[in-house]
Amino acid sequence: MSVPRGSQVQKRLSSFMRKGLLEVPSPTEKDWPKDDEDDYVFVDLGQEPDSLPQPYRMINKMVDLLFDRCWEVIQERHALKEVELSQTQPTTYLPLVESKLNKMPNCMAISQDYVFIGGAKGFSIYNLYSAKRIYIWEKLKVDVTSIWATDLGNEILIAPVDEMGIARLFYFYKDGLFLIKAINEVDDASKQTTCIKMEISQGGDFAAFLLQGAGDIWLDVYKLPKESWLKEVEHPQPAVNPKKKVRQPQVNTLEPVTSENLEMDMNVCFRVDIKLSLPVHVMKIKPPKPVTGTTFKSPLEVFAKVEDYYGLGSGQNHFIKDSQWEQQAAIFHALYKKYLDGEWEEEPLSTATFHFLLPSSIIAMPAEVKSPSGVACVLGIHWTGSHNFFLYSLHRTLKDKVDPEAVWPCAAPIAVSQLSCTCAYLVLACEDGVLTLWDLAEGFPFGVVTLPKGCSCQSVHFLKYFLVHEGQNMYPESPLKSHMKCVVLCTDSSLHLVTAEGTQGPAISVLAERPIKPLDGAICAVAPVHALPGMLLIFYKNGSIQLMDVAKPQIICAFALPRTYHLAVAWKPLFVMSVQHPCFLLRGDHPDEIESDDSKDIQNSVFYFNLEAYPLLQNMSRNHTIPDTDITGNTAFAQVLPLEKRCESFLQKRFQKLEKKVNEQEHWTRLRRYSLLLQRENYRK
Numbered sequence: 001m002s003v004p005r006g007s008q009v010q011k012r013l014s015s016f017m018r019k020g021l022l023e024v025p026s027p028t029e030k031d032w033p034k035d036d037e038d039d040y041v042f043v044d045l046g047q048e049p050d051s052l053p054q055p056y057r058m059i060n061k062m063v064d065l066l067f068d069r070c071w072e073v074i075q076e077r078h079a080l081k082e083v084e085l086s087q088t089q090p091t092t093y094l095p096l097v098e099s100k101l102n103k104m105p106n107c108m109a110i111s112q113d114y115v116f117i118g119g120a121k122g123f124s125i126y127n128l129y130s131a132k133r134i135y136i137w138e139k140l141k142v143d144v145t146s147i148w149a150t151d152l153g154n155e156i157l158i159a160p161v162d163e164m165g166i167a168r169l170f171y172f173y174k175d176g177l178f179l180i181k182a183i184n185e186v187d188d189a190s191k192q193t194t195c196i197k198m199e200i201s202q203g204g205d206f207a208a209f210l211l212q213g214a215g216d217i218w219l220d221v222y223k224l225p226k227e228s229w230l231k232e233v234e235h236p237q238p239a240v241n242p243k244k245k246v247r248q249p250q251v252n253t254l255e256p257v258t259s260e261n262l263e264m265d266m267n268v269c270f271r272v273d274i275k276l277s278l279p280v281h282v283m284k285i286k287p288p289k290p291v292t293g294t295t296f297k298s299p300l301e302v303f304a305k306v307e308d309y310y311g312l313g314s315g316q317n318h319f320i321k322d323s324q325w326e327q328q329a330a331i332f333h334a335l336y337k338k339y340l341d342g343e344w345e346e347e348p349l350s351t352a353t354f355h356f357l358l359p360s361s362i363i364a365m366p367a368e369v370k371s372p373s374g375v376a377c378v379l380g381i382h383w384t385g386s387h388n389f390f391l392y393s394l395h396r397t398l399k400d401k402v403d404p405e406a407v408w409p410c411a412a413p414i415a416v417s418q419l420s421c422t423c424a425y426l427v428l429a430c431e432d433g434v435l436t437l438w439d440l441a442e443g444f445p446f447g448v449v450t451l452p453k454g455c456s457c458q459s460v461h462f463l464k465y466f467l468v469h470e471g472q473n474m475y476p477e478s479p480l481k482s483h484m485k486c487v488v489l490c491t492d493s494s495l496h497l498v499t500a501e502g503t504q505g506p507a508i509s510v511l512a513e514r515p516i517k518p519l520d521g522a523i524c525a526v527a528p529v530h531a532l533p534g535m536l537l538i539f540y541k542n543g544s545i546q547l548m549d550v551a552k553p554q555i556i557c558a559f560a561l562p563r564t565y566h567l568a569v570a571w572k573p574l575f576v577m578s579v580q581h582p583c584f585l586l587r588g589d590h591p592d593e594i595e596s597d598d599s600k601d602i603q604n605s606v607f608y609f610n611l612e613a614y615p616l617l618q619n620m621s622r623n624h625t626i627p628d629t630d631i632t633g634n635t636a637f638a639q640v641l642p643l644e645k646r647c648e649s650f651l652q653k654r655f656q657k658l659e660k661k662v663n664e665q666e667h668w669t670r671l672r673r674y675s676l677l678l679q680r681e682n683y684r685k
Helices: 056-086 226-234 299-305 322-335 591-595 615-622 628-633 643-684
Strands: 015-018 040-043 091-093 097-101 107-111 114-119 122-127 133-138 144-151 155-162 168-173 176-182 194-200 206-213 216-223 269-271 280-285 352-357 378-383 388-393 406-409 414-419 425-430 434-439 444-450 457-463 467-469 472-476 483-490 495-501 507-512 523-529 535-540 545-549 554-559 575-577 583-588 604-610
Touching (some): 107 144, 107 583, 114 144, 114 155, 133 269, 144 194, 155 194, 155 226, 168 226, 176 226, 206 352, 216 352, 352 414, 378 414, 388 414, 425 457, 425 483, 434 495, 444 495, 444 507, 457 523, 523 575, 554 615
Parallel strands (some): 091 554, 176 269
Antiparallel strands (some): 015 040, 097 604, 107 114, 122 133, 144 155, 206 216, 352 378, 378 388, 388 406, 414 425, 425 434, 434 444, 457 483, 467 472, 483 495, 535 545, 545 554, 583 604
């Protein structure tokens, strides 16, 4: 886009110009190049381009920039296509069983050999292997949006939460389903609270519910009398006055429900004739108050307040006055005025993440408190935007003052926290990308590891520790102490593996880089496959599902729904992974069913993937345990054993060497005696 000068009134003469760059000739004439007509080009000075006037120069630059960016996009797509063509496509497996449902499933949970599916007006119980419906409980006016199931041994504790935010506890034992209590249901709708989140301790001894209502939020903790439940179910007591009519909540006025036209493996009924003991309210925890000016008059009052060390580190007990806070706030606003000016949105209510911790040497408990092994004794909690991880003792009553027994402060606000399934390891991920790894069982921190620059933690998933033996991932026969592996999914869809072993310090490695095309290759969810060592199930935003071996790392195989089905919300798939069995369930949606307006005609399906049935994974599921003898005999694995076993192995080897040496000495002594006897015989002869 240029304007030639030929249109000007005064035209310049044309000339010949030499091609290429001009050079300084050599001093000798012999080295001078011979002129050639091809070395010159005819240039019309009248046709030289003129610079465009505004705004055409700007338009020219914008068009050039547009072409440059288009070319960059074309090159990126071409390079990405070449990479996709060069990659070997993994083997894709289809589901083995399809369970068709009459209603849309909203949530799923697996415990023992049962599947619990929450949907419209209640939930259903299915057999995990036969995919047959055992029982259906539909007595609500709204849908169930989330459901938890906890294994109590021979019993199962079920906790569904409906659209109104009401949480209920059910007790499933053999052929009976019992309603224990609706935790936050009230008669006055204006005082109704909403259950945002809940957690049940390992073994089902405690339960915590995060409730919200009237502009406030708090955490209610209950002790569950599971021993009493078992006695009351096995030895039911007759009602005191069965003829007397007592007004009960709507959910409790139920009768045994029989499902029609269903194949059932067992007869399950809803029991209303037996009333189970109610959970005991232990404590109510509220978010920490904002740090304000001190009310203490002297430092001695501050020290007296923290004399028992309760709440030490929370920042509540200090000697900073209001005037100092105001001065610091004025300085801050003066420095960052241009960033602070403008409209600010109202901050949402703070939420909490909480975990039940088992007794360990890192958690100091009073001497008079004796907690049995395997029973939670401490509740760990952190609130949104808080730097502190609070620890509350569970051995208290409502009359006791709710103060944290300990506080673990962090350098930045805690974004994500995760507890391992064995309750032995804890990860605290801060907003600045720093992860703190704790060994709760042994009582020391593994260390601190930092994510790559620009990465922020989205979720943490623990893997059961495994070893690579002869190119195959295998679990040790005996559990190892102070050895952990976890997978960290970042907000930019990158995936990282964090490993920590004893006092060596944690290490981090990349499993999947940030995708070039975020809409297609981005990871939206991951789930460890505990039944297969080192295997991780990955869900992508484009709807694809793959199984990764984190030790190599590489993709082993892929899973897909039948052609007529797909994921309605690919970036938020509805699935559940079994902890005890190598299988997972996935909800599939039919395109015609999604567009249908009539909910009665919709047929939804849940697909069952059994990892043991696929050829590439059969060997992994069968042979995945390495004996302790192979670990002790291999020098590469000797360091992963506990100190006691290493000492025992060392002493055994030492004893075997000494025994061998003694045997050799006895053997040579016998030979020497025999030779002396022969010499004497020969001398006599």
